[in-house]
Structure formats: C-alpha cells, structure tokens
Amino acid sequence: MPFFASAGRSSAWALTVATLWSVLLVAVGGFAPLTSQSSMGGHTDPATGQMVQDPEVTSSSSLVSDNGIWVLAVLAIPLVVTLLVALCLTHGWFWAGWALSGLFVAFSFLAMLSIGVYLLPVTIGLVVASAAARRPLSSPVSVPG
Numbered sequence: 001m002p003f004f005a006s007a008g009r010s011s012a013w014a015l016t017v018a019t020l021w022s023v024l025l026v027a028v029g030g031f032a033p034l035t036s037q038s039s040m041g042g043h044t045d046p047a048t049g050q051m052v053q054d055p056e057v058t059s060s061s062s063l064v065s066d067n068g069i070w071v072l073a074v075l076a077i078p079l080v081v082t083l084l085v086a087l088c089l090t091h092g093w094f095w096a097g098w099a100l101s102g103l104f105v106a107f108s109f110l111a112m113l114s115i116g117v118y119l120l121p122v123t124i125g126l127v128v129a130s131a132a133a134r135r136p137l138s139s140p141v142s143v144p145g
Helices: 009-031 063-067 070-075 077-090 094-110 116-132
Strands: 035-039 042-044 051-053 057-061
Touching: 009 063, 009 070, 009 077, 009 116, 063 070, 070 077, 077 094, 077 116, 094 116
Parallel strands: none
Antiparallel strands: 035 057, 042 051
16 A cells, blocks of 8 residues: 555545555456356267167356457556556645546546446546545735834
8 A cells, every 4th residue: 555645545535545456356357267157968869770869068258368368458447547546646646546536536436337346446446545645735825014
C-alpha cells in the first residue's frame, strides 16, 4: 500500500482492493478452467449387433485456451484503469481520477449482462477511492485591513 498511501488512507484501501480484484480477474479468467464440455458416444457391438453406450468424456478449458491470448487484454482493462486512477490520485489529478472512474462505471454498466457483475468490486473501489482522495487544503484568504 505504500504507492497508494499519498492518496489518503481510505483511497489507499479502496485502490488496494480494486487492484487485488483486478489481478484475480486476470489470473482466474485467463488460466483457471472455467468451461467444461462433456460428450457421450456409442458404438455397435459386433458380437450382438446392439448399440453400446461409451462412458462420458469430460474436458475443461480456460478462456485463453477457448478464445486465444487476446482475452488477457480484455481481462486486464480493470487492472490498467485501476493503476491509472491510482496514478492520477497520487499526483493530485483528481478530475482525471474521477473521469477514469466514471468511464469505468459506464463500461461496467454496459458489460452488466456478461462480466459486469465481476467488475463491481473494482467499480466500487474506484468510486470510493476517487471520492475519498485527499485534496490539498486551500490557503486562507487574507483580507487587508
């Protein structure tokens, strides 16, 4: 959490959660077996002439093995956005952090029917981090008098 510490304590925790969840999305979505296929077949027994059912064969595969390596680029979008928001908030570019968080909220909303539910922890983390980021205190205005 040292990298995120300059954004404020609440922002640092929210960014840490969003980062860890994003890494988990890439790891699980890219390499864990998520889909399974089973097939059943049969053959005719030559001795009796009857149909004999073969045992069921089950195989599983990950998103990368099903769709190709480009899936990792799509799965890395939350991680890239989280790191960009962290960079913006730690450098004091609060408007840019809010803009990126807002774009990610829209992306999550559009993806809600497919993977959007899995993006909710990252989305909430980015919004909380942007809202809780430390803003510099403005200097008091001195009134001549």
